[in-house]
Amino acid sequence: MLNKEELERYSRQILLFGRNAQDRLKESTVFVIGAGGLGNACLPYLVGSGIGTIVLFDDDIVERHNLSRQVCFQESHIGQKKAEVLANILQQQNPYCKVIAKARKFQLEDVNSLPNCDAVLEGSDDISTKFLINKLAFQKKIPTWIGGLGPVQGHLIPVLPNQKNSACYQCIFEKEPQSEIPTCATDGILSPMVGVFGSLMAYETVAYLAGTITEFPITILEKEQIRSLNIRPASHCPFHKNHNSDSRRNG
Ligand SMILES: [Zn+2]
Known part of the structure; x- marks a missing residue:
């Protein structure tokens, strides 16, 4: 139940998609894997939009070379645990959002807490974690967004287990x-x-949880162009092995 202050805080968003959608955001729990660049960019918008509970995983500490792109961190945070610093900043940004910091890597045992999770955002720099999160998305039937960045390339792959025609990370x-x-x-x-890519992650997750958008393409930035692609599941993918068509771009 949103109180008077929350109704005022979210009033511009409620104008757009209504009170019920804002209630759904408040009731949602989102797991964010990684408090680095993508985490710093998506989390202020998730918290600002009124997601009820965020669980943030990261085992890293803030270093000076992070400050140019992990923009929530300041010089005084160097040497501190990223997950704890960021959770503290976000909690001050929106006291109506509960932010839980886990200052360690996401582990397989954490899967036990996933039944209470409505969406997962994977923004770590660890490839093994990305494959693990993709697998869990199918096992637990949880909508998941996996982001990845290169020097001047990037991608955002929505993994929506209930949509059989959309490709996943392993496709x-x-x-x-x-x-x-x-x-x-x-x-x-x-x-x-x-x-x-962090802002796009937050946008798609909030739109999904609010119920305003249900289908998402894969977004790729390469050769200085951003493109949206609808890619069908690949026959090699273990999560789509009953799907007959090969991976191909059609968007
Ligand atoms: Zn797949």
């Missing part, structure tokens, strides 16, 4: 790479990239 990236892959630390990154 696109068939297997975990066996060798080291480039990271921000090896190849660098253009700072605003995290803002583009």
